[in-house]
Amino acid sequence: MEQLQQAATIFLFLSLISFLANLSTAAAATSRAVFVFGDSTVDVGNSNFLSDAPKANLPPYGVDYPGRIPTGRFSNGFLGVDFVAKAAGLRRSPQPFLSLDPNARHGRRGVNFASAGSGVLDTTGRYVMRMTQQIQYFSTFAGNLTAAKGARSAAAFLNKSLFCVSVGSNDLFARSAALIPGNSTQKDEIVAAVLRQFADQLRSLYQLGARKFSVAGTGQIGCVPGVRRRVPGNACSQELNDLSLRFKTGTRALLEQLGMELEGFRYSFSDSFEIGSHIQSDPQKYGFTELAAACCGSGRLNAEGRCTPNSTYCGDRNQYFFWDEVHPTQAMYRLGARLSIYGPRQFAYPVNIHSLLMN
Ligand SMILES: *[C@@H]1O[C@H](CO)[C@@H](O)[C@H](O)[C@H]1NC(C)=O
Ligand SMILES: *[C@@H]1O[C@H](CO)[C@@H](O)[C@H](O)[C@H]1NC(C)=O
Ligand SMILES: *[C@@H]1O[C@H](CO)[C@@H](O)[C@H](O)[C@H]1NC(C)=O
Ligand SMILES: *[C@@H]1O[C@H](CO)[C@@H](O)[C@H](O)[C@H]1NC(C)=O
DSSP: OHHHHHHHHHHHHHHHHHHHHHHHHHHHHHTOOEEEEESTTTOSSGGGGSTTSOOOOSTTTTTTSGGGOOOSOSSSSOOHHHHHHHHTTOSSOOOBGGGSOTTOOOOTTOOBOOOTTOOSSTTSOSSSOOHHHHHHHHHHHHHHHHHHHOHHHHHHHHHHSEEEEEOOHHHHHHHHTTOOTTOHHHHHHHHHHHHHHHHHHHHHHHHTTOOEEEEEOOOOGGGSHHHHTTSGGGOOOHHHHHHHHHHHHHHHHHHHHHHHHSTTOEEEEEOHHHHHHHHHHSGGGGTOOEEEEESEEBSGGGOSBOOOTTSEEOSOGGGEEESSSSOBOHHHHHHHHHHHHHOOTTTEESSOHHHHHHO
16 A cells, blocks of 8 residues: 555655746747748748749648648658757747748748758759848848847847758759769769868858857758669669769768867757668668659659649658659658657767757
8 A cells, every 4th residue: 555655655756846847848849930041841832932933832742731732842741840840849840031021020930941952052942042042131131130139139049949950962962963883082073062061151150140050961962863774773872872872971970070179059959861861771660661653743763754733642641751853752751750850860960860969
């Protein structure tokens, strides 16, 4: 009896602790904002406002989004960054910058500046909001914030905000046509050129007040259906994967260096390449049965023709890794986000996003 009571007391005590912990988590989370920069992997609708940019504003894009709305997300539903925003305590994902009223671009919970087709380099992508431009817009935003709230409180706000950056694949794709097979010097030169500019961009964000960075590395870009359909036997392009591997390794090293160089710079690196390889090695474990073909499109691997309202698309979308010829499905984004937010160092380095948010 006494033992039971003791057990019950301990149980209540533990419940109370976890209740209080949840409360403080919620409190910390609700005071946070999320700012997003990059390409189509994190664009939640800016491209809809750019007349000649690549778009995902027609069905069946968004077929699994609430209300089946094609929002501009290059996916059948949500993107990884939507799940990250949720984990940060936001009720809805930060809105596309270009959708906000120009006279009231407040974004108290953050803003999404990402633009499909953009890259680190200004020469990557046409008709898009370049990274340079995205950071310029954020600079104006931060300036207005400082004017409105005062320097101290603006700095404190940005200090605990999360800065999500997902970019680089388009830079690599754009330069892949000129790749000389087996020439690693050439790959290293490409990677170094992109990283130099990327380093400047991350430093700019830091100088504008960003402290917590969630940076996604480039994935197995040689395995996207749009590439595989051109390779004999529909295999992955080892050249492109090798280029991406070098870039993501360089990105991680860059973040390590910035962490040492810049006071208070903290980050979580999401290793998309590692996450992708891990899933490819044991797809069944995660319920995936189709890793090569796109769900939506036409022709070989559903990747010769784009995903348009005329395309056929798969019914079992949770079993497909890819939605269209380059972009993952919501199922894949959700899993990738889960491994980045809560996963081990193998996937999220040196800490996961959850830990970055909590400390
Ligand atoms: C933000 O600042 C810029 C000038 O730096 C100004 O043109 C713009 O109107 C301001 N926006 C808001 C919403 O205050
Ligand atoms: C930023 O946050 C860190 C802890 O995460 C804290 O030590 C530092 O004082 C904060 N700086 C500002 C300006 O709020
Ligand atoms: C490899 O690439 C480098 C740098 O672009 C170039 O100078 C060199 O000639 C290339 N080597 C071969 C064998 O193509
Ligand atoms: C879709 O199909 C209709 C009728 O079959 C055709 O007129 C239209 O050009 C097609 N659109 C695309 C984007 O292929």
